Amino acid sequence: MATQAPTRQPARHPLSPQGLLELLERHHIPPHIVAVPLLLGILYGVYASYIARGGGPASFGQLALALISGALFALLLFALLRWQHRLMPELRAAAWGVLVGGSMGFMYSLTDHSVLLSSGIGLSFAVGTVIVTFYAFYTHAP
Structure with a gap:
């Protein structure tokens, strides 16, 4: 009586799409938690490179600048x-x-405006984001 020999799965390279999905699954990380930061980074x-270029070559x-700022943003x-x-909602x-x-x-700050104005713009965006996210976290809390 002939039996079928067991088939072995070929070793997957860790940077192949299947290897990355297996790595994410092993560490219980949903794929969208990697895809969204990667795309936004x-x-x-x-866009940072486009602003710094200013129409020149x-x-x-x-x-x-594009690689470092994009990678840092995606990592954060x-x-x-x-x-x-x-974390607590606050x-x-x-x-x-x-x-x-x-x-x-x-x-x-890449648009060559003053540090004070860039800090003010960043602070106003930060305050607005804190207010909106704080409201969203408290109204959608279980």
């Missing part, structure tokens, strides 16, 4: 999305305010 970096400095957003549920709202206010203040 790319958009943030591209592209340079390696602008490429470095991933960390906030991953661990925000462990701290969660403050964390969102710091992220949004800091990122908007940095973007405004």
